[in-house]
Amino acid sequence: RVSGGTQTQIADITDLITPGTTYSVKIERSGTSIVVYRNNVALASASDATFLTGKVGFGSRNDTCTFDNLNVTVGTPPPTPTPTATPTPTPTPTPSDGIPAALRTVNVSSVSTLQTAINNAIPGDHIVLVNGSYSLSASVSVSSKNGTAANPIVIQAASILGVTFTGTGAFNVTSSSYIIIQGFRFTGSTGSSGADGLNLNGSNNCRITRNYFHMTDSIKAYWTYITGAGDDHRIDHNEYANKPAEGCFIVVYGTSSPYDMSKRVRIDHNYLHGQTFTGANGGEAIRFGDSNRQNIDAFGLIEFNLFESNTGDVEVFSNKSSSNTIRYNTLRNNTGSIVLRHGDDNTVEGNFLIDGQNGIRFYGDNHKIIGNYFSGDSGTGVLSTLGIGNGNIADAPGGNTGYDQPNNCIVAFNTFVGNSTNVVFGLQGTSSFPATGTVFANNILQSDSGTLVSSSSGTPSGTIWEGNILWGAASNGIIPASGFTRVNPLLSLGQFSVYRIASNSPAVNASVNSANYGYLTTDFDGQSRTGTRDIGADEYSTASIVRRPLTTTDVGPNGL
Structure with a gap:
């Protein structure tokens, strides 16, 4: 609450959030009360007389949280459908993974048309390479291409792991930003020069996601x-x-x-x-x-x-x-x-x-x-x-x-x-x-x-x-x-x-x-640690286990 220039905290939410994850956040005001929801689950509520006539909004301090797609509803809001669980990703279709929808989809079917599409890319382009095997005799180059946070340039296989790259060429991203590379199999040879597989050089805010690397090395790479x-x-x-x-x-x-x-x-x-x-x-x-x-x-x-x-x-x-x-x-x-x-x-x-x-x-x-x-x-x-x-x-x-x-x-x-x-x-x-x-x-x-x-x-x-x-x-x-x-x-x-x-x-x-x-707030299970903590990595708790030893179903191109 901010009143007369004075900021006062009136509710506290200790629930964890994961960096890099998109959430749906909602605030409902009714008279002197507000309720805060995340993904349609109520997290906190508070009452204060200033809510009756004051303004309600979103903000963030001490982090890099951003808000978009803001909707304001006056009166009784329509019911929000209950979120359904996202199924485990499979090679098709391509999971969204928080990647913004394309402003323009450019379908390509060869290495040369892939390179041309990259050369002509603009923010919001999704360049989609038809599934198949492609030999790289020269490196694919992404040079001085810049997407934005809201509209990155996405270079992807038609389905996860649906495209295999062979040959001695690499994939180089240079002096670029907001580039996403998704869903490829890199199985070529690094060659006698020791060319590296996928390089980010002098670039910012790029993402390499859901790819498979198993290359043949003849020299350090x-x-x-x-x-x-x-x-x-x-x-x-x-x-x-x-x-x-x-x-x-x-x-x-x-x-x-x-x-x-x-x-x-x-x-x-x-x-x-x-x-x-x-x-x-x-x-x-x-x-x-x-x-x-x-x-x-x-x-x-x-x-x-x-x-x-x-x-x-x-x-x-x-x-x-x-x-x-x-x-x-x-x-x-x-x-x-x-x-x-x-x-x-x-x-x-x-x-x-x-x-x-x-x-x-x-x-x-x-x-x-x-x-x-x-x-x-x-x-x-x-x-x-x-x-x-x-x-x-x-x-x-x-x-x-x-x-x-x-x-x-x-x-x-x-x-x-x-x-x-x-x-x-x-x-x-x-x-x-x-x-x-x-x-x-x-x-x-x-x-x-x-x-x-x-x-x-x-x-x-x-x-x-x-x-x-x-x-x-x-x-x-x-x-x-x-x-x-x-x-x-x-x-x-x-x-x-x-x-x-x-x-x-x-x-x-x-x-x-x-x-x-005080910095140790959870145990190895992800359960809360407060007050006088238990000795060791485990805090005795009957709460659900949040973290555990990982298996192959949790990680990699088809991981959760």
């Missing part, structure tokens, strides 16, 4: 490559399959003179599997930055991806920039981890790391490793379940390829159950630069083998140990007695084959200094 001066891209619902050669599925960089990172890149709902390159380096599924860009804030969001059976590089996701969030992903049966190799101020939250040799390892400052679930991990050394590194330099400048000493990082509210190794300090680097100021709090560690907390080299300095629960035949290790309680947390295997605490678990409402973790 990246299958999706973001570089140059450009921000705000989304890579979603793609499948990246079976890459035995050097080079990553996805690489995100930025400019090189000066070095910068592409900002606010969102990578979500992709299925990344079968990256099996076993060279010394260069076989990550995703690389986000590099040593030259390690101190640059990228504000990337990597969420809801499924990494599976990537058995080459020890880094499945390699973070090499700052201020990124890696959350709600599932890693299953990999020989590689989420690794914060470079950069500061990153958050790794709510991920499921299950079986195989996949975990989390980090270097650098001010990271948050919170609310993650580790189960059945068999890795050791650099593939330990949670590796907290040593540095070989106190504070790495841009371009330095060493290990940045970890300082002031938070490891809290995680659950470790049934792993061969659990938490290992002192990985790589030197004992002269051990982790300092680590907060290790409110975690559950349960195992019948090995050591729960150990150090491979050096002694961590200034660690705050508090509120942890240890259980099982595994030895305690270096954690001091004041930092844990040895008690059965009453974990049981439940829905979606995940271990959760029982209602009578000693973890319930037992966390220490819970108020320090």
Whole structure:
């Protein structure tokens, strides 16, 4: 309510919204009362005398929310039909995915007519390539073409995965904006020059969605490559399959003179599997930055991806920039981890790391490793379940390829159950630069083998140990007695084959200094965490489970 220039909050809605999603929002006013609806479900109501004669409208603060298609009805509004569930997308028809309707549809049936249509494209064009197989002897080029947020330029197959590209040509988007590429199979060869598959160079606000990548590499190549001066891209619902050669599925960089990172890149709902390159380096599924860009804030969001059976590089996701969030992903049966190799101020939250040799390892400052679930991990050394590194330099400048000493990082509210190794300090680097100021709090560690907390080299300095629960035949290790309680947390295997605490678990409402973790608002199931939180990644609740370990039905071109 705004009255006399004074703004007053009179109702609060704590329901979550998903970035990049379109919602129907409705406000109904009746006398002195208003009701706010989202997707025809009432979320909040309030009463105030000013509503009787004042103005009612929509607005947004502190975010990038936008409103369009505004309808105003005076009197009794017509009934709004109850929304029906959207069926699982299938190869035909093409799902809308929030893509605006075409202002003009341009149907093409060859590579040459596709290129001509792209050259002549205007905002709102949907360029639709007839299903079939097409050989690219030269690259398809989208150069200096600009759609708008309301009317992007869409380049798509007639149906999802209905078009297959072979040959040695790539797909290049340069100096363009608001371009959407949807529904193609990229199965060609990167050629002897190592041409990358799909490139976004110096472009903004582009989207790569519901494509399939399985290319034949004869030399190092990246299958999706973001570089140059450009921000705000989304890579979603793609499948990246079976890459035995050097080079990553996805690489995100930025400019090189000066070095910068592409900002606010969102990578979500992709299925990344079968990256099996076993060279010394260069076989990550995703690389986000590099040593030259390690101190640059990228504000990337990597969420809801499924990494599976990537058995080459020890880094499945390699973070090499700052201020990124890696959350709600599932890693299953990999020989590689989420690794914060470079950069500061990153958050790794709510991920499921299950079986195989996949975990989390980090270097650098001010990271948050919170609310993650580790189960059945068999890795050791650099593939330990949670590796907290040593540095070989106190504070790495841009371009330095060493290990940045970890300082002031938070490891809290995680659950470790049934792993061969659990938490290992002192990985790589030197004992002269051990982790300092680590907060290790409110975690559950349960195992019948090995050591729960150990150090491979050096002694961590200034660690705050508090509120942890240890259980099982595994030895305690270096954690001091004041930092844990040895008690059965009453974990049981439940829905979606995940271990959760029982209602009578000693973890319930037992966390220490819970108020320090106000940013941790949900558990790994997506259930609310308020007040004195439960120890570990699970908050005991009878509410519906919102998040769970991902499967192939959730991600990729035909994922939800």
